Amino acid sequence: MTVCLFAICLVCSALLAGVYALTAEPIAAAAAAKNEAAIKEVLPDTAVQIEEVRTVEMDGQKYDYNLAYDELGNTVGCAINVAPVGFGGPIAIKVGFDVNGVIWNTKVLSQAETPGLGAKCTEASFSEQFKGFDPAQKKLSVKKDGGDVDAITASTITSRAYADGLATASKVFQTILQTPMPLN
Amino acid sequence: MGKLQLITKGLIKENPTFVLLLGMCPTLATTTSAVNGMSMGLATMFVLILSNMVISAIAAYIPDKVRIPSYIVVIATFVTLLQFVMQAYVPDIYETLGLFIPLIVVNCIVLGRAEAFANKNSVLDSALDGIGIGLGFTVSLTLLGVVREILGSGSVFGFKFIEGDGILAFVLAPGAFLALGYLIVIFRKLTTKKAE
Numbered sequence: 481m482t483v484c485l486f487a488i489c490l491v492c493s494a495l496l497a498g499v500y501a502l503t504a505e506p507i508a509a510a511a512a513a514k515n516e517a518a519i520k521e522v523l524p525d526t527a528v529q530i531e532e533v534r535t536v537e538m539d540g541q542k543y544d545y546n547l548a549y550d551e552l553g554n555t556v557g558c559a560i561n562v563a564p565v566g567f568g569g570p571i572a573i574k575v576g577f578d579v580n581g582v583i584w585n586t587k588v589l590s591q592a593e594t595p596g597l598g599a600k601c602t603e604a605s606f607s608e609q610f611k612g613f614d615p616a617q618k619k620l621s622v623k624k625d626g627g628d629v630d631a632i633t634a635s636t637i638t639s640r641a642y643a644d645g646l647a648t649a650s651k652v653f654q655t656i657l658q659t660p661m662p663l664n
Numbered sequence: 665m666g667k668l669q670l671i672t673k674g675l676i677k678e679n680p681t682f683v684l685l686l687g688m689c690p691t692l693a694t695t696t697s698a699v700n701g702m703s704m705g706l707a708t709m710f711v712l713i714l715s716n717m718v719i720s721a722i723a724a725y726i727p728d729k730v731r732i733p734s735y736i737v738v739i740a741t742f743v744t745l746l747q748f749v750m751q752a753y754v755p756d757i758y759e760t761l762g763l764f765i766p767l768i769v770v771n772c773i774v775l776g777r778a779e780a781f782a783n784k785n786s787v788l789d790s791a792l793d794g795i796g797i798g799l800g801f802t803v804s805l806t807l808l809g810v811v812r813e814i815l816g817s818g819s820v821f822g823f824k825f826i827e828g829d830g831i832l833a834f835v836l837a838p839g840a841f842l843a844l845g846y847l848i849v850i851f852r853k854l855t856t857k858k859a860e
Contacts, residue, residue, distance in 0.1 A: 481727045484730060485734060488734050488737050496741055496744055503748040507755075590759070595696060
């Protein structure tokens with residue numbers, strides 16, 4: 481009995497180890513490709529070189545970000561990952577800033593908001609408004625709270641979280657600017 | 665029972681979703697759209713065929729006492745294997761189905777077929793049974809996904825045919841129950857007529 485179960489487990493784990501070894505590389509490659517595509521999407525087209533991910537600490541929280549350069553090596557922007565908590569859990573957003581701290585574009589990496597309601601935060605009709613949004617000029621909170629963000633109908637919690645996330649990202653951007661590491 | 669019948673019975677007479685009402689958890693949860701429903705069905709079919717074959721091959725050597733644990737280990741192996749492969753080559757679908765891929769392990773269809781069919785039949789018959797039941801599950805889930813997508817989002821397989829939204833409730837959980845209920849009624853109506 482024990483021998484039989486042991487044998488089955490042994491064969492199964494050997495098989496799994498084999499498949500894991502085979503697929504580990506494509507899985508990592510797929511994740512990396514997805515990340516790079518997301519970075520390119522939130523930054524200007526001139527961003528051709530993307531630097532390795534760096535982390536910055538702000539208010540006791542760590543944030544991942546990537547700097548991007550054009551062909552001549554000038555910094556064109558910075559893509560910051562934030563994950564504000566929405567209605568159905570964290571909404572992972574990548575926020576691209578140009579060198580002046582103006583939002584270039586945003587992209588939702590993963591979310592678990594209500595389909596048809598909060599999940600609309602992934603659609604252009606909502607996210608379009610953040611293209612060229614300058615956090616220094618306008619306020620990153622929904623109109624209901626006295627800000628300049630048009631909320632998704634019936635999804636104030638999601639919209640609020642999204643706006644908060646972007647506001648956090650903007651603060652992170654300022655923190656990055658102030659750290660000695662160059663943003664030339 | 666003829667070989668062809670092994671396949672067709674899974675589609676109609678022993679349709680896992682509409683007749684046996686097995687595997688309700690993934691059925692209700694993943695059929696928010698036609699593509700999701702179909703992917704879930706295909707993933708389950710893959711596991712079902714392989715686990716049926718392996719279990720049918722090794723059933724004679726397994727002592728009765730450790731039967732269930734052995735089956736679960738075999739099934740879990742195939743599910744994990746599928747998970748790796750999907751994560752590597754179709755990451756988008758993997759992300760949508762998310763939690764429901766590992767849950768195939770405890771899908772009662774898979775264990776049910778192992779217990780009710782695979783451990784008493786030949787490897788070939790078990791494979792055919794897996795194909796049949798798997799197809800039945802895939803077709804049912806796709807159908808449910810199509811209905812919910814049409815009513816809920818106004819599109820089919822991602823192609824939108826109306827502007828704006830459909831009836832949102834059908835994308836959410838209550839719509840899953842409603843749509844499934846009506847589909848079962850229609851399915852029963854059609855199949856009982858045939859029997860007479």
